[in-house]
Amino acid sequence: xxxxxxxxxxxxxxxxxxxxxxxxxCFGEDVGSFGGVFRATSHLQEKYGRARCFNTPxxxxxxxxxxxxLAAQGSVPVAEIQFADYIFPAFDQIVNETAKYRYRSGxxxxxxxxxxxxxxxxxxxxxxxxSQSPEAYFAHTPGLKIVVPRDPYQAKGLxxxxxxxxxxxxxxxxxxxxxxxxxxxxxxxxQLPIGEAEVTKEGTDVTLVGWGAQMEVIDRAVELAEKxxxxxxxxxxxxxxxxxxxxxxxxxxxxxxxxxTHEAPRTGGFAGEIAAAIQERCFLxxxxxxxxxxxxxxxxxxxxxxxxxxxxLKIVEAIRASVNF
Amino acid sequence: xxxxxxxxxxxxxxxxxxxxxxxxxxxxxxxLHEGATAPExxxxxxxxxxxxxxxxxxxxxxxxxxxxxxxxxFYMQCTGEEAAVVGATAALDDADMIMAQYREQGxxxxxxxxxxxxxxxxxxxxLDYGKGRQMPIHYGSRKLHYMTISSPxxxxxxxxxxxxxxxxxxxxxxxxxxxxxxxAASEGDxxxxxxxAAVHEVPVIFFCRNNGYAISTPSIEQFAAxxxxxxxxxxxxxxxxxxxxxxxxVYSATREARRIAVEHNQPVLIEAMSYRLAAHSSSDDPSGxxxxxxxxxxxxxxxxxxxxxxxxxxxxxxxxxxxxLQESLRREVLETMKRAEKRPPPPLDSLVTDxxxxxxxxxxxxxxxxxRHIRQYPEAYPKGASSLDPDVRAGDDVAAKGED
Ligand SMILES: Cc1ncc(C[n+]2csc(CCOP(=O)(O)OP(=O)(O)O)c2C)c(N)n1
Numbered sequence: 001x002x003x004x005x006x007x008x009x010x011x012x013x014x015x016x017x018x019x020x021x022x023x024x025x026c027f028g029e030d031v032g033s034f035g036g037v038f039r040a041t042s043h044l045q046e047k048y049g050r051a052r053c054f055n056t057p058x059x060x061x062x063x064x065x066x067x068x069x070l071a072a073q074g075s076v077p078v079a080e081i082q083f084a085d086y087i088f089p090a091f092d093q094i095v096n097e098t099a100k101y102r103y104r105s106g107x108x109x110x111x112x113x114x115x116x117x118x119x120x121x122x123x124x125x126x127x128x129x130x131s132q133s134p135e136a137y138f139a140h141t142p143g144l145k146i147v148v149p150r151d152p153y154q155a156k157g158l159x160x161x162x163x164x165x166x167x168x169x170x171x172x173x174x175x176x177x178x179x180x181x182x183x184x185x186x187x188x189x190x191q192l193p194i195g196e197a198e199v200t201k202e203g204t205d206v207t208l209v210g211w212g213a214q215m216e217v218i219d220r221a222v223e224l225a226e227k228x229x230x231x232x233x234x235x236x237x238x239x240x241x242x243x244x245x246x247x248x249x250x251x252x253x254x255x256x257x258x259x260x261t262h263e264a265p266r267t268g269g270f271a272g273e274i275a276a277a278i279q280e281r282c283f284l285x286x287x288x289x290x291x292x293x294x295x296x297x298x299x300x301x302x303x304x305x306x307x308x309x310x311x312x313l314k315i316v317e318a319i320r321a322s323v324n325f
Numbered sequence: 326x327x328x329x330x331x332x333x334x335x336x337x338x339x340x341x342x343x344x345x346x347x348x349x350x351x352x353x354x355x356x357l358h359e360g361a362t363a364p365e366x367x368x369x370x371x372x373x374x375x376x377x378x379x380x381x382x383x384x385x386x387x388x389x390x391x392x393x394x395x396x397x398x399f400y401m402q403c404t405g406e407e408a409a410v411v412g413a414t415a416a417l418d419d420a421d422m423i424m425a426q427y428r429e430q431g432x433x434x435x436x437x438x439x440x441x442x443x444x445x446x447x448x449x450x451x452l453d454y455g456k457g458r459q460m461p462i463h464y465g466s467r468k469l470h471y472m473t474i475s476s477p478x479x480x481x482x483x484x485x486x487x488x489x490x491x492x493x494x495x496x497x498x499x500x501x502x503x504x505x506x507x508x509a510a511s512e513g514d515x516x517x518x519x520x521x522a523a524v525h526e527v528p529v530i531f532f533c534r535n536n537g538y539a540i541s542t543p544s545i546e547q548f549a550a551x552x553x554x555x556x557x558x559x560x561x562x563x564x565x566x567x568x569x570x571x572x573x574x575v576y577s578a579t580r581e582a583r584r585i586a587v588e589h590n591q592p593v594l595i596e597a598m599s600y601r602l603a604a605h606s607s608s609d610d611p612s613g614x615x616x617x618x619x620x621x622x623x624x625x626x627x628x629x630x631x632x633x634x635x636x637x638x639x640x641x642x643x644x645x646x647x648x649x650l651q652e653s654l655r656r657e658v659l660e661t662m663k664r665a666e667k668r669p670p671p672p673l674d675s676l677v678t679d680x681x682x683x684x685x686x687x688x689x690x691x692x693x694x695x696x697r698h699i700r701q702y703p704e705a706y707p708k709g710a711s712s713l714d715p716d717v718r719a720g721d722d723v724a725a726k727g728e729d
Contacts, residue, residue, distance in 0.1 A: 034540075037541075058478065058539050058547065059511045060512075085476070089477070089512065126460065127458065127460040129459075129475070296677065297685075298677055302457055303458070303671060304671070304708060307706050311705075313702050317698065
């Protein structure tokens with residue numbers, strides 16, 4: 001099996017999707033011959049022509065509005081927003097249009113073909129305009145699906161599933177891992193399920209839930225916790241909307257403890273939603289309060305990024321506090 | 326309302342019927358174009374402009390080198406566009422607001438931002454006005470009327486319209502100049518800004534630096550029209566296209582634009598035609614999307630060389646002065662860089678200040694809990710640990726003293 005980094009896996013998924021279905025189009029700022037500023041769309045223009053892989057003018061609301069129209073027509077657009085920090089000019093198109101197309105027309109029209117790819121997250125010394133994790137804004141919007149892969153294998157399988165999913169998907173790519181995460185990725189076409197979490201490690205004392213780049217951080221914390229003799233169960237949510245409550249609840253029934261982590265600020269962050277839903281379902285099984293390890297309620301900093309980020313040490317402390325409550 | 330004549334057959338006007346001329350005064354050899362008159366510019370001011378252009382170039386070269394040596398995380402040059410930005414700034418009142426995109430360090434240099442001030446921001450140290458929160462090159466100066474840069478493109482353009490409307494109401498005879506690239510001019514914010522400025526008769530100068538590329542995207546993939554300038558007609562706005570490498574043309578065009586803005590409360594669009602000689606940023610490699618030949622052709626149009634020749638012809642400048650200036654600037658940049666690099670980062674408490682005017686109780690809780698955590702693992706957070714208070718640095722248990 002070939003090894004790929006996350007960018008290569010994403011590029012490979014796009015290549016497969018475009019090769020298989022000529023309705024699939026890739027576009028966005030710098031996406032054309034240059035292949036995107038991170039090179040996720042490298043060689044696609046060469047291979048599939050300028051009509052199917054192209055640069056757009058620099059206008060995110062235009063990119064997504066255009067993509068909505070294209071998807072309504074029956075094409076399968078994969079639109080790139082260069083950084084998740086720059087998705088907000090397109091917020092209206094996504095939240096009011098993409099999300100509600102099917103609902104407001106009684107299914108006369110839909111934009112299910114649309115996939116929006118965008119790099120998110122910190123750890124790259126990007127300051128607050130190249131580091132944000134805006135997933136919670138979108139997770140508040142019925143009609144969207146939100147997918148976040150943690151490694152190259154997941155990225156390829158989940159991206160192919162997103163492109164073929166009957167609903168519009170925002171696909172948040174953990175850019176810190178673009179080149180850092182390398183792993184075996186099958187060359188052939190495969191899909192991973194949307195809407196299903198994955199238990200990446202079984203354990204009995206505490207459940208850890210995260211997504212995207214946080215999964216690697218969780219793994220480091222778990223190594224430390226297990227040295228203390230704490231047995232951790234780890235869940236990668238993979239899809240934030242709709243999220244897999246059953247898998248998380250089932251795990252918490254078993255462990256009685258839950259620690260959730262994300263990079264985004266705490267207040268209104270998606271961990272709050274998970275905590276609320278799980279305490280509704282698992283209240284009598286909980287042995288300690290559900291803990292959140294998150295960014296602070298501030299914009300993303302630069303110089304003090306390391307202090308700001310929820311790292312393995314903060315997570316391991318939360319695990320210990322949860323177990324020793 | 327203007328009245329337009331009726332027609333009685335479908336007659337379309339083609340989108341390319343307008344082509345906008347380019348205003349030029351100075352040739353590359355330093356002489357004036359035939360029929361051109363240089364603007365009034367006394368020697369002192371001309372030399373101040375020139376020195377600012379050279380200082381900007383030196384700063385850019387040195388800081389890119391520093392980035393390559395790993396001393397700096399990121400840098401953006403404005404090489405090739407010095408005349409456009411410095412020329413425009415020199416034509417303004419020093420108290421006029423400037424809202425820049427990110428490639429306008431020349432404006433700051435001209436207004437007297439010191440190398441120390443540049444370095445403090447670039448290294449995000451404790452003296453950075455932005456408190457180490459933004460990536461390098463996101464400068465701001467209240468004193469110099471230069472709005473702090475924000476990365477999301479074009480957001481400053483409608484803000485400039487609003488700021489200038491406030492200036493008009495204040496009646497202080499000032500205006501706002503907003504800089505942006507031809508790429509950013511595609512954003513919805515650009516169109517919103519121009520429309521509101523024209524409707525509300527706002528004294529704002531929209532200054533587009535058309536440097537041919539938005540990262541890798543050439544301007545022909547940015548718009549089908551003849552650049553950005555023709556859009557002004559759609560909003561009924563004054564417009565001029567100027568050779569952005571021609572310091573005299575940029576200066577006179579902007580001076581006149583300022584007169585129109587301030588005396589008549591009318592917005593003006595200036596499109597300065599230039600070329601981004603450098604990479605987009607230190608993270609970019611332009612060889613992937615354009616030819617060396619193209620770059621070389623533009624190197625021959627160097628705006629600094631052009632002005633230098635003009636100054637030498639006038640007898641206002643000499644090779645010796647040039648050499649001395651270059652040397653002293655290089656030395657100064659290096660010295661200030663060394664100073665700034667050594668300074669500590671902003672204190673840990675700056676993580677939670679300025680989110681609101683006052684730190685909220687929840688943010689205070691979050692900070693306290695972070696401090697407790699850092700005390701537990703001081704070696705894992707060297708910056709944060711060293712910025713805890715001195716007692717903690719000495720290993721005292723502050724929590725026990727009730728300060729936590
Ligand atoms: C809203 C938004 N979208 C995307 C970006 C990423 N980005 C940063 S600079 C840039 C290109 C800007 O080109 P232009 O406006 O022509 O200015 P130039 O860099 O040529 O000076 C892009 C796409 C951004 N900063 N903001």
